[in-house]
Amino acid sequence: MKLVVRVKLLPTPVQAAALEATLHACNQAATWAAGVAFEENARRPLELRKHAYAEIRERWGLGAQAAQHAIKKSCDAYTTLKANLRSGRYGRPGTKRHARASGKPVVFRPEAAQPYDDRMLSWQHQARTVSIWTTAGRLKGVAFTGQAEQLEVLAAHRRGESDLVCQGGKWFLIATCEIPEGDLNTHPDGFLGVDLGIANIAVTSDGERHCGRRINRKREQDRNLRRKLQKRNTKSAKRRAKKYAGKEARRNKDINHKISKRIVAEAERTGRGIALETLTGIRERARLRKPQRVKIHSWPFAQLGSFIAYKAKRAGVPVVYVNPAYTSQECSKCHHTARGNRPSQAVFSCRVCGFVEHADHNASHNIRQRGWMVWVCGAQSTAPELTLIA
Template sequence: MKLVVQIRLLPTPLQAAALEATLHACNEAATWASGVAFEKDVKRNFALREHTYGEIRARWGLGAQAAQHIVKKTCDAYATLKANLKAGNLGRPGSKRYRRAAEKPIEFRPEGAQPYDDRMLSWQIDQRRISIWTTAGRVKGVAFTASPEQLATLALYRKGESDLLERDGMWFLNATCEVPEAPQNTDPVDFLGVDLGIVNIATTSDGEIMAGRELNRVRVRERGLRRKLQKKNTPSARRRLKKRRRKEARRAKDINHKIAKHVVAEAERTGRGIALEDLTGIRERVRLAKPQRATHSSWSFAQLGQFIIYKARRAGVPVVHVDPAYTSRTCAECGHTDKSNRVSQAWFACRNCGFVDHADRNGSRNIRARAWELWRRGAQSTTPDPPPEPGRGTGRKPSTTASGARCASPSP
């Protein structure tokens, strides 16, 4: 399976200036190629190359490999935009947001990521150095830092392209690695049910509650700070708001990684599979009071689910998705279903047999039981193949985020 390992570069000032000039030139050329693709309605790689390749090399003085990657990056960005428009991720056809994305060419940020192949980038992993092509020539001896686990993964499994990007004055390389998968456990002894919720992010059928009220206090505080900055609406407030938004996203991603890693490790250790709720379309189906909407929409449950799936796939742990209907109202002991069973957010009390338990733990036990029943009936693991690698529209401006950043599989 494909994973992406992100390492941080430590260039000298001269090396950083060469890298910055290279990114700016490549993304300026990509924006021009995007305009040609939009005007001529040519958005396939080889067709667009006929219209742009020579001009890119002549006008910006870029190498052959860089020019080809620029054309491909542009085509991938339009492919991603088309997929997002078709999926409704940019609003309904005819809406303002839809038209804003579809009726003008894609533009790339000056610091947007640029793909490199092995002809343009070479690694000295043992020395923690790289040699990289720039518009100023080959820059050798660029230092980088990484954890021992990342270095081992790079040394054993690095294969394919790497993306150079700049973020907040820091330089990174996202390196693609082909990591082997463990054989899937086709005979699990049981399933570990995982209930995803608003107050408690994840609760397992073993009774373990992860990331509960303490995290919610942080989320409430961050939401209050965000509201104040939005109200001020000054240039400095908008800059701070953007910085805090990125910080929140990093925190959520880190917590989701830790939860997913713990769940998969526990299932692997005990020889069990993992049972998850199928929450597709949950935001559209659930109706909430206004004070609950921000809390409900402020956590990346889909991201957590994807992290569990890809880590389980790597570990060979089967994953089964079950119908979440009435899991919070059904007694895990006697099976009685009643709305009044859910006494409060935290507690469950069965009106039939008197069973009392934490509401999220009761729900996770129901999820476990449904997954086990499906598995005994012959259901297969619903751990899918990794999604196709998205387009490289890494430089898309915030106002037209159809292509977005190049999504990379989370680091192991």
């Protein structure tokens, strides 16, 4: 299983200047190579290499490996663009948005991530330093830091390339690690149903709610501040909004990590699997009032689901995905389904058997039951192949 660990570099001012110059040169070369690929219709590495390799090395002074990575980076960008066009992310063919996306070469930001392989980057884990190639020569003794658990994973399981990234004037290396999976529990003692919702971020079939008034109040404050900054529409307001958006995303990510860790730990402790709703297209399917639409769009539910999946895979906990249709309207006792079973957002009251419970708890029970049926029918545990853990 692939995980991604991010460590922070601590370069000196001279080293930081060399890294910045290298990043800019590599991205300029990749942008030029993308233009050549667009003009020559050479969007495979071997084809583009014939047109761009020598020019990249001569014009920008990149090493052999760096030039190869610039070419591959351009080709990968066109592959991603093609997939997005095919999936309809840029609208239907013939629309202006589709034409804008497909009718011009790919352009890379000056500080876009640059991949490094083992020939260009070496790690000294005991000294917590790296030796990294730059256009000014090889920099040795560049210090890095991170949490102890992350550094242990990095030292034991790092494989493949690492990406050099500059974010907000800070330097990071994002390394890919191959983590061994836990032994899958092939005979789970039932499933733990997890309902992802609006008022509560996550509710389990054990009755545990993962949210709280404090988080909801903070989310409301974030929305109000974002709305005020958008109304002002000045440069300082935009700068502050961008800075605060990063802070908000980091806080939400931390909460999702904590929620997913508790859910997986409970399932592992009790020998159960985890049943989740299939969230694909949830925003298009949901019919909500305006305040609820704001809430459901402001939380990264897909991120939470991926965190649960990869943590469960490491722990050997099976994960299944169920059809979310009518889980909030179906009675978990008699299975009568009707819109009238939901007199309010928080209350479920069955019109047939009279069963009354919190609506999210009732939905989590339905997800648990559907998860068991999916498992009995032979579903496999699934998890994303690449997840950022630091």
